[in-house]
Amino acid sequence: MAEKAPDTPIKATCHCGDISITAPRRPACVNECQCTLCRxxxxxxxxYDPAEVKVEIKEGAATIKYIWGDRDHSFDFCTKCGCMCYWWPIKEQSTPKMGLNTRLVDPDEMRYVTRNIDYDQLYVPIGEGTPHPEDKAKY
Ligand SMILES: [Zn+2]
Structure with a gap:
């Protein structure tokens, strides 16, 4: 693949194609977050700043929103194929921010992007550690 300019927009699509998201540029890094939900x-x-991201939902299609904890953003899935597409702020933020799931982006586009891992608890055995009080999962 030819190298693209860093400000070339990237496109993410769910598996069935009902939801597509366009971000203004390839990210400098992605976060493979290991919090109780993201893992x-x-x-x-x-x-990204939500104002610079374009979400397109095909006519008749929809997302399901999972809203929990501090209820300050929703996690949006495609209702047809179940892909986690993005999280989106639903409360006023001093620094507006949304999260795009780059697993929906062409892997060639993301190949050389740095990967960070927040809440790296991969070494913690399942069931140990301090879960978020609203994490209702039982192992
Ligand atoms: Zn879909």
């Missing part, structure tokens, strides 16, 4: 989604977030 279940197996996502790789890239963060």
């Amino acid at each position: 279940r989604y197996a996502v790789a977030w890239a963060y």
Whole structure:
């Protein structure tokens, strides 16, 4: 693949194609967050200002929103194929931010992007550690 300019927009699509998201540029890094929720989604977030991201949902299609904890953002899935697409702020933020799941982006596009792992608890045996009080999962 030919190298693209860093400000070339990237496109993410869910598996069935009902949801597509266009971000203004390839991220400098992605976050394979290991918090109680994100590790279940197996996502790789890239963060943007919501104002610079375009979400397109095909006519008749929809997302399901999972809203929990501090209820300050929703996690949006495609209702048809179940792909986790993005999280989106639903409360006023001083620094507006959304998370795009880059697992929905062409892997060639993301090949050389640095990967970070927040809440790296991969070494913690399942069931140990301090879970978020609203994590209702039982092992
Ligand atoms: Zn879909």
